[in-house]
Amino acid sequence: MxxxxxVELNExxxxxxxEGxxxxxxxxxFWASMSEASTQLIPQLKELAQQYSGAFTLALLNCEQEQMIASQFGVQTLPTLALFVNGQPVDGLGGPQDLQTVQAMLANHLPSQDELNVKQAMEFIQTQEYGQALTLLQALPDELKQKGDVKLAIAECLVETQNFEQAKVLLDNIPLEYQDSRYKGLVAKLELHEQSANSPEIQLLEQQFQADLTNAKLAADLALSYHQVNRDQExxxxxxxxxxxxxxxxDGEIKKHFMDILAALGQTNPIASQYRRKLYSLLY
Structure with a gap:
């Protein structure tokens, strides 16, 4: 497909x-079958276009079949590469090139892969695919994750995926200039969660457990109550x-509850990953 x-360019x-x-x-x-160097570059350029996922369009012009277009561009040598931005040529390369040289030219005009990932994550957020967005955002270098808009996006994903404790840490450190209506909405969601997550029933269980810290049944009941209101780390x-x-x-109930909560959180949840490692270290 x-x-x-x-695209293949033609008249x-x-x-x-x-215009695109x-x-x-x-x-x-610009290529032709008589120029081996130009034909050899095509598969590499196609792979590069796929890697950039739409950050640029690769247009292939067969100069043997489309001589009129090639002459309009004044192509003198093959291969020739020309980069157009806003309808105008902004850069180019003539003669045999390795892929690294092409990438270096593109890097001067295109967003970096990290910037592309931020853009993709923001699109995921728009379509409410918060888990996929979070995966992209958390893989960014720390320098980018400290930017206010990225930090706010991560916080939104954490709230929507019910990682409330991590979201609270981020929201407490959002720069003032990013504390807009979106920020206030996330804070409001977090406050609603905190209210529901600290019900009188949970408070009573907490008091009972604090009075008897060796009582495994109380511990199990409290842990399940925490899990029901997404206080999974606790x-x-x-x-x-x-x-x-x-x-x-x-009689194995503690282990069963522990494994059930890990399963509910899923393989990619960082809290679950932390406790899985603890369990594996104990087992093996």
């Missing part, structure tokens, strides 16, 4: 393709206190 990021489409550079940069590759921590000293605590 033809990639949406790669019918070359003007619309160039007003929105997305267009890299034209739930796992309480269960781990018993599990770390006795894998068969409460």
């Amino acid at each position: 033809q990639s949406p990021f790669i 019918q489409n070359f003007r619309p393709v160039l 550079s007003m929105q997305t940069p267009v890299l034209i590759h 739930a796992l921590d309480i269960l781990w206190r018993f599990l770390s000293t006795d894998l068969n605590s409460l």
Whole structure:
């Protein structure tokens, strides 16, 4: 299937393709079968276009078949690469090139891969695909994650995926200039969660457990109550206190509750990953 990021230029489409550079940069590759260097570069350029996922359009022009277009561009040597931005040529390369040289040219005009990931994550947030957005955002370098807009996006993903404790830490450190209506809405959601997560029933269980810290049944009841209101780190921590000293605590119920909570959180949840490692270190 033809990639949406790669087009074959001809007399019918070359003007619309160039006009498309007003929105997305267009890299034209002038090639011909008689030029081995130009044909060898095509697969590498196609792979590069796929890696950039739409950050630029690769336009392939066969100079043997489209001599009129090639002459209009004044191509003198093959291969020739020309980068168009906003309808105008902004850079180019002539003669045989390695892929690193092409990438270096593109890097001067295109967003970095990290910036592309931020853009993709923001699109995921728009479509409420918060888990996918969070994966992209958390993989960014620390320098980018400290930017106010990125930090706010991560906080939104954490709230929407019910990682409330991590979200609270981030929201407490959002720069003042980013404390807009979106920020206030997230804070309001967090406050609602905190109110529901600290019900009188949970408070009573907490008091009872504090009075009898060795009572595994109370610990299990409190942990399950925490889990029901998404206080999963606290739930796992309480269960781990018993599990770390006795894998068969409460006739195996503690381990079962622990594993059930890990399963509910999923494989990618960082809290679950932390406690899985603890459990594996105990087992193996």
